[in-house]
Amino acid sequence: MPIGTDFSISTTGDIRHVSGTTVYSVLDLHAWLQDLADDAAAAGNDLLDILAPNPSKLDGPRDAAVASRLNLLTSGAVAFNIDDDAAQYINFGSIKQDSANVQYSGLKTIGGIVAASPIYVVQNGNKLTKFWADGHVQILVKVKTAGSLIDSGNVTAFSRKWGQTYSHFDVNLAAGGETSAALATATDTNILLTEVQAAALSSKVTVTFGDTNQDLGNGNGSKLYKGTIALSSGCTLSEAYQYLQYLTRENSSATLNSIPGWRYRVLNSAYTEITSAPFGTFAGGTFFVAQGWWLTGVLAAEATKYQLIAHDGTIQVPPTVVGITVGNLVSGDRVLVARDNGSGAILKDEYTPVAASSGATALTVVESIKTDTPTSGVIRIKGQRYTYSSYNTGTKTFSGLTPSLVSNIVTADDVFVPYIDKATTSTSETVTFVYSSNFNARVDVRNGSGVSPIIPFTTTISITNAGASVNASRNSDV
């Protein structure tokens, strides 16, 4: 249909859409207006002819291959203008009117997206009412009214469809013409639930905003995070990821830190956004959590299946926590698991102590404390068994010694940290610690009293990133 059929022009310059669904270019509008303006007499509902003021002019070259910048002119009582409805049927350029107090600018989305990905445009915190079909858009957006730019001309194009990766792109339309917003979406194979199923995860995932200092136990110490994602009730990382995507999808009704979920982007404006997944991406079974989020409640089976980025930008990888288990025990057995010295014996001089006095409750060592040292446990100092409650890798100090040192300690004394060193009251003993590298440990199980003393059980085990487990052999002693 010709443009004249779809639009009307009043004698005061109001250009209105009256029929049809065809979208015309800004240059088409200008050409049509100029065509009317040289007519001898107006006809129909297009009340524009040579007696009327000049309706329009281009701010720039007349080139059908590029977006046009059109000025709708005002002359006396005649102010040529379009309204928001008419603007829906015009694209590929920009239009200024009312002496440049009103401006519509072109917005075009480009990039690789899933066919018919729904796109929405956010301006000044609000979604624009959609008048376009799904898929890439090429539209006019009103960016200036009453002489003032709306949010400085900024708009953001989003595509956040459930089951697809998300995308958004900021553009500034103040300059007019047409500006492109690059979007990229893809089918998200990590979305396995329906929206209804995802919604039900609200009882398992809690998102809390606020500073928290947390130590992941990976040797990097305490780090500042700006929010917490708490998992519970057996929530998996996959479920958490899906729920968080659910919270930020186009139709989300969630509010995240006073921001509607559908335009939530990042925890802190200083952080790099993850456009495909505002709370972080999920790949290969691992949740790469967005910066600033502390994750808690992760299932033991997934303890190493995530990665955080602290507020300071450092990547925090959870440690591999492994265990050593000695089984087939009876109450009263004394169990010792200690690092092997390479010859099948206990490494008793693991550390060199700094001289300390009797009565002290802390001991500093010369060597760096190994990262695979249990966070608390037993330390043997000069053969004497003590427990420690913590250690500081920076100061190389074991603290909270119980009992306090029973004798003076000199540098020649042996110090080592057994992994297990106790008289059991159970059928097995387990210790957990952060895996660092493979090593061998010597295991001793002895029971010389009671009705069934056993021949001392001694073996060497290899601890890997899967930990280690061994059952004691119980051979009766005479």
Next chain:
Amino acid sequence: MPYYVAPFTFQFSTTQIEVDNGVVDVDCNALYDAIKLAQASEEGIIYDRIGSGSGLKGLGPGVQVGLTIELLGTWQLYFQPGNYIARVAGGNLVGGPSDDPIAYSAGVQALLIQSANSTIVTTGGSALTTQEHDLLVKAAKNATLAAQLSA
């Protein structure tokens, strides 16, 4: 870090089992019981075994093969110095450095009462019956007669 169970003090640093002053007789069974406790103690668990025991197999009601203790590594039994005879009985004590299970102690003469086929008989039970008595007498007579004939 020594470990004590009367009358023995286990010196892990010197690998000696010190016998209390005044104790001159050591029973192997008591010694091995103490060894088992010591090597399974909080002090002893970080050290290699002190000794191993063998024997004590049942031969019949109330009768067992005797106990043999082998001291491992450089462990030795040590009596306090003095002019006396120390006795180790109730089983065999072997092992130690150069197969010497007793450490030198000034003035002490250590007597190891050993046996190649030691047994332990548990006392108790009842007297012989008349039939058992008669059988025993008859066997003795037969043995005496056989000895005379062969002479």
